[in-house]
Amino acid sequence: MARTTRFAVLSLLPALAAVVGLVLPASAARDIDPRPSNAELTRQLFDLQLRSRGAVRVSPIGESNRGRPVWSARVGHGPLRVLYVTQQHGDEPLSTPAAVEFLRDVGVGNTPEQRELRERLTVDVVVRANPDGHEQNWRYNYDPEANPEYGEAGKGYDINRYHDPALAPEDNPATEAGLIQRHHADFRPEITVDYHMQGRYVGEDGREITASLMWPTISGVAQEDLDLAKQTAVAAQRAMDEGGANVSQYPGGDYQGIARNAYGLRGSGSVLVELSDIPGQEQFQIRSALTAMHAIARTAADGSLQEIDPAEAEAIPPRGEPITG
Numbered sequence: 001m002a003r004t005t006r007f008a009v010l011s012l013l014p015a016l017a018a019v020v021g022l023v024l025p026a027s028a029a030r031d032i033d034p035r036p037s038n039a040e041l042t043r044q045l046f047d048l049q050l051r052s053r054g055a056v057r058v059s060p061i062g063e064s065n066r067g068r069p070v071w072s073a074r075v076g077h078g079p080l081r082v083l084y085v086t087q088q089h090g091d092e093p094l095s096t097p098a099a100v101e102f103l104r105d106v107g108v109g110n111t112p113e114q115r116e117l118r119e120r121l122t123v124d125v126v127v128r129a130n131p132d133g134h135e136q137n138w139r140y141n142y143d144p145e146a147n148p149e150y151g152e153a154g155k156g157y158d159i160n161r162y163h164d165p166a167l168a169p170e171d172n173p174a175t176e177a178g179l180i181q182r183h184h185a186d187f188r189p190e191i192t193v194d195y196h197m198q199g200r201y202v203g204e205d206g207r208e209i210t211a212s213l214m215w216p217t218i219s220g221v222a223q224e225d226l227d228l229a230k231q232t233a234v235a236a237q238r239a240m241d242e243g244g245a246n247v248s249q250y251p252g253g254d255y256q257g258i259a260r261n262a263y264g265l266r267g268s269g270s271v272l273v274e275l276s277d278i279p280g281q282e283q284f285q286i287r288s289a290l291t292a293m294h295a296i297a298r299t300a301a302d303g304s305l306q307e308i309d310p311a312e313a314e315a316i317p318p319r320g321e322p323i324t325g
């Protein structure tokens with residue numbers, strides 16, 4: 001397949017890992033706003049477009065139910081395509097500011113490392129898939145008429161249950177999910193990573209879990225796509241753990257409306273990342289999401305992602321019991 005070819009060609013190029021490294025540039029010291037307003041996020045994205053001299057390109061993939069733009073911000077022009085989606089659930093914000101930092105790190109500047117990454121990859125980010133839910137500070141989109149199978153009557157749909165490949169975008173009752181379905185079909189990413197937040201849990205060793213990952217668990221995903229998803233999960237887990245995280249598997253279901261499963265069926269190496277909602281740790285969690293974004297991009301670009309044994313994903317420890325009170 002075309003994807004395999006692209007990876008194979010990339011793998012023949014000189015190893016880039018040592019060069020690109022885990023450079024976490026200017027953003028490293030300052031505090032990052034964990035919940036920029038929709039207006040502020042829009043301002044940040046267009047500021048990046050300007051300051052990157054067009055290396056970051058911002059465009060709407062459509063409008064939310066309340067008429068807000070849902071933004072795609074794309075960086076790079078390489079043959080290998082990676083899609084990140086943030087904040088489908090409006091009250092799970094922290095991967096959105098991480099995505100802005102990622103776009104800045106890759107797009108603003110002209111170091112050899114940045115140029116290499118941009119030549120090898122195209123990374124598209126749906127930044128804050130659910131702007132109405134962010135405004136409401138709730139999980140759902142905004143649809144007071146809704147009486148959904150997945151969601152809450154009088155509030156809206158749970159967008160992350162409406163990505164089923166059998167559901168045509170034009171028939172999708174969850175507006176923003178339909179936008180993402182179309183965007184995915186147009187972009188056809190080799191790798192798709194969907195960023196969320198979860199509650200608090202301990203691992204089997206008693207240490208708190210800071211993030212959880214999972215690949216498609218539905219049957220029918222092509223083996224090469226499942227393998228790529230597991231390799232992607234391991235690349236993220238290693239880097240996050242090296243940065244002080246404690247990553248587990250996420251005990252997710254096999255419903256095919258979930259993005260993780262749906263985009264696996266659609267031919268992506270598809271991964272879910274869940275950051276734990278830990279009081280006082282928002283800056284750490286934003287940086288942990290940023291680390292995952294950089295690690296996936298870097299290892300995909302330098303070919304080292306394809307060298308990972310997919311079976312290593314099974315060794316990521318399970319998530320343990322919830323922390324209550």
Ligand SMILES: [Zn+2]
Pocket residue numbers: 089092160196197
């Ligand atoms: Zn979520």
